Amino acid sequence: MDILVCIKQVPDTSKVEVDPVTGVLKRDGVDSKMNPYDLYALETALKMKEHQGGLVKVISMGPPQAKEVIKEAYMMGADDGALITDRKFAGADVLATSYTISQGVRKMGDFDLILCGKQTTDGDTAQVGPEMGEYLGIPHITNVLKIVEIKEKSIIVEMDMPDTIEVAEIQFPCLITVEKDIFQPRLPSYKKKLEAKDKEIKILTINDFEDKDDMKYGLNGSPTQVERIFPPSINNDREIWTGTGDKLSLQMASKLKELKFI
């Protein structure tokens, strides 16, 4: 079976701050890594390949330096990968991003299964997977906890619902998003690293897509608009206590009592 895994490069730090005076965003360092949730999706794909054979491909969208996460996927055992990158994709919201990636997926071939992590650590929306499912016209299941059985034309999974755990069978082709801890992600291997050194990373731009209408991508293809960004409001009903450990613990104990928590 052929599996495609969607991966994303995210900042290694969540330290994005707004300068309270100028309102300018500050970001320390530019370290990036693969979205940790994607590691579980990739591991799931590699495990399936070990059992069923087939190919594991990865796709990502981002600036040119996001090639790094494709390389990392190669080091873990992915067979092929592509990066979607084009200035025309700048400012894409969830809808435009999902459309862009689905266009890229179509260029990568036919897949039985598309795997995504449950969300990214920078956007935290968990929306791109389901939206791609809709664009590709395939059903999806989110929050998959466990792969129960892989059949020839379907897969049985356990999914996490608000108050229940459901076992469901879903026909291929389909898209699933997997929970953290579905499998323990392997470490990149040195051998694979050497093999992957000169391995090609395909670059896909708008010119490679079936749909080249630039009104559907980037900011133009995004129904949502960011009106403004601002630092979170500060709670004004607050006090700051300083002093020795002895003083502070006493002060806190009496406050907890006064508020009747003890």
Next chain:
Amino acid sequence: MGKLICNQENVNESNIEELLKVCPFGAIEYTDGKVQVNAGCKMCKICVKKGPAGVMEFVETETKKVDKSLWRGIAVYVDHVEGTIHPVTMELIGKARELASIVDFPVYCVFIGHNIKKKAEELLHYGVDEVFVYDNKELKDFRIETYTAAMEDFINKVRPSSILVGATTTGRSLAPRVATRFRTGLTADCTILEMKENTDLVQIRPAFGGNIMAQIICPNTRPQMATVRYKIMNAPERQRDPKGTITVCKLEPEKLKSQIEVLKVTKKKAEENISDAEVIVAVGRAIKSEKDMAMVQDLADLLHAQIAGTRPLVEAGLIPAKKQIGLSGRTVKPKLIIALGISGAVQFVAGMNHSDRIFAINKDENASIFHTAHYGIVGDIYEIVPRLVKELKCTGA
């Protein structure tokens, strides 16, 4: 809509550094004497507003406009498992009523399931004008194709201006699918919702995984869609007398087909759920090892509290994933929360800042948690917590 344009002639040696640095996403590149914006751009337009004068410019382009007067009402998706309505639904009804009153809109609910007509009546005690019910045996379990089909039918029939969906696992699966079918925007995990006179829904959420709030609108498409977590909004009081009507809708058999078959549904074991906790002791990166958790446990026991924590602690394996507070974990709204050694990234704060009383202990007086805490205690948790435990024990807790 529009695009960013760089007035290359205004770029020079003295301002290029400033320009490159102003972009928080490193999306501005300078190669061969030319400025280019790469795919990392989030269109925050900081470079226009705060960058060197006259260099970056935002040019509006013509966009298709939607006739907003054709879209009326605010709809709430009724989140439920086998007819048991999730309380986030009532919270969203409360918010929908508030928003609707500004523009004189009705409030709708859309309820999809099997044998749910009776349960729909309960919603009329919360001030909903009309509940649209899709009741079929094929809709017994949540399956993406059939539920999306029902939502699609509802939207085409009713044309609601905005749709609010609870950010449960079901809601987070359904809402994006529906939004895509209508090629419209969806904002995840909104923490503040407001309504403009022109019926644009103002959606505010923590963004970019950092300490920033983003105010988002969806001005050219309808319906506008937002998901909201449980315990963010306030549920209205249940009224004794029901008001409003129930409308039963039919779906063509064609739309009830699915590629998914639910084989088995198991109720989760009743386990402690931090979303329902009245008192929480939350731990952050200052906790270094399993051993340190002992004093935290002591404090939690004295306060009858549940222990929860931040993402790094989950990643370090010190607390289970279900006990994670924040955007990628759970939202909590307890009567008391004590944050131990937590710096206070928005990722975390967004999941707990509606708590009644917030205590925070942190060594760093500049920690942003102190912007949120009602009682900010500048000190070392390893000095304070053991003493506090002793103190509380002495007074016969």
